[in-house]
Amino acid sequence: MANLINTQGLIEDSELTAITLTEWQENKESLTGQKLQLTLNSDETADLIGADATNFQRICIDFPKFADGRGYSAARLLREKYGYTGELRAVGDVLIDQVFFMKRCGFDSYALRDDQIVDDAIAAFSTFTSPYQNDANDQRPLFRRRLN
């Protein structure tokens, strides 16, 4: 069982009805109103769920391999384009050296791969103090934050 963390430490999982994108698309009416967890595979881009994203308590984005970076764009689009404010969880090949980027793209929970050391992952959330770009948590790039 993967260790589930947020930026503060280990967290408890909560039970939701887990569905795939196809299940959602085929059973929208009957599923609407339930407490739902949607899992997006890495080849399922954010536009495929679009504004429907707000129907879910939790969206999991799968990283089948750490080097598959599609999930970063999916996360940003869900947060910044489709207005998703629920839990956004990274699942799959979730490694210490990726969690800082994931946090900036809008993830707020992380199912670490089994062999990953929790303390190192927590420490990695504060790798950089003041990055150059805007991100899902702060729309201002450094050039709008610089105090000179």
Added chain:
Amino acid sequence: MYVYDQYDQQLLNERVAQFKGQMERYLDGKIPEEEFLPLRLQNGIYVQRYAPMLRVAVPYGAMNSAQVRKLAYVARTYDKGYAHISTRQNVQFNWPALEQCPQILADLAEVQMHAVQTSGNCIRNTTTDEYAGVIAEEIVDPRPYCEIIRQWSTFHPEFAFLPRKFKIAVNSVPNEDRAAITMHDIGINIVKNDAGEIGYRVLVGGGLGRTPILGEEICDFLPEEDLLTYLDATIRVYNQFGRRDNKYKARIKILVKALGVERMRELVEEEFNRIKDGEGKLTQAELERVKQHFVDPAYKALSDEPAALVSAREEHKAFARWLERNVRKHKKAGYAIVTLTLKQLGTPPGDITAEQLDKVADLADQYSFGELRSTHNQNLVLADVEQTELFDLWQTLKSLGMATPTLGLLTDMICCPGGDFCALANAKSIPVAEDIQKRFEDLDYLWDLGEIDLNISGCMNACGHHHIGNIGVLGVDKKGEEFYQVSLGGNSGGNDANGSSLGKILGPSFAREAMPDVIAKILDFYVDQRTDGESFLEVYRRVGHTPFKEAVYGKPD
């Protein structure tokens, strides 16, 4: 040049600490090889044929003397006493120990240097014209835009794991492509519209490698402040839809070909329109802040052609030759742009020793406001030399072996490290370059031939840019033996208003020993065919491919 403030320095220091930790975890066995790979690549470390190779970033080719001295220190302390200038203006060390790389990066950070994103499937170092800011022809100095792109791309949270590497180049000279922008994933041409406003013509999907393709126009005029949001939108489309199943089909050029540039434009514009007026939009304040780092140095009020220069030129034929070939007109009267050629016989193109680096740093301090540039032709440039000092400088450069008056000529070759160093190479490239240099040593002959780009790559990854050489040489492997394929007619557009073209393969490949003769046949045919000072490329384009082919292989029966 750009000087870091506390934010830039803090980010770099945090990067050094991050990689130190990653290396410790790797050496402790806590990160498997496969997962350490992208971490070391994004810190510039390749594992090569004999040793790791560390590629240090030289953003858009700009260095100050303190940085050059630090490179000399690294070469001496951690390497075998030399460094190599790459075809993307970076500096490579071929022999550092893997465990020492975090310390090297810490040393480099002291002078605001790093190896950030010089490799890996991320946004690489942005390149531009090596004469940026000192030639009158440019619309505006492109370096502030390159620096803005550098900051935006550094540790970009969304684009650290793209389908493949991603290269951006910026050109700011009208009717010329001085940064090979048609060969980049994104090429940015700085332009002015009829209202006099600065903007960008954007190309997408160019690239060399296995499938060479020229970039296509995706936007004819992008306003100045929309630079970063447009890049975000374009790369966001690529990150989602670029192929990831086959690394040879993963560059953005393949996506653009698959979708067609019109569909690509629709997708990019849809995303761009969503974000273009958000907080990510560049501000005039930021443009101004960065531009302030690139204002002119304290030029003196001087005149062109001072008496000292005129008399030295008359007295010394070799000096006159060097002036004509390696020294270029400066935008400011009384100044000159000097190229230091790293192409002398017996040294691999682009190699420079620690001692030479130290000397060059001194020359930069003495003659050129303490700054130096690296070029994609693997040379160095002192951009702001007073014309009265040129004779003294030339004498010093001669003693350093950096005054070979061959800039732009046949022996000013571009050459990758090849099979002598690189694990990817199919064949050696440096010995081919050396054989050609030896055969065509005669300066009068080289001068008579005029400007020819001869580019050599040791494999189809094309680090030696063979596709865009007027004469391109590609190392190939045939049943374990090294052979060389020749192509003709490539051009990066750097010196020809007719624009860019990719070379066409001449025919079956040759053994290494045959290469100087093959080049000689091509050159002889060119000399025979040319009229009134036509360049090699002009003759090739006029007479066509087949006559050249027949000159080398003979006429078919």
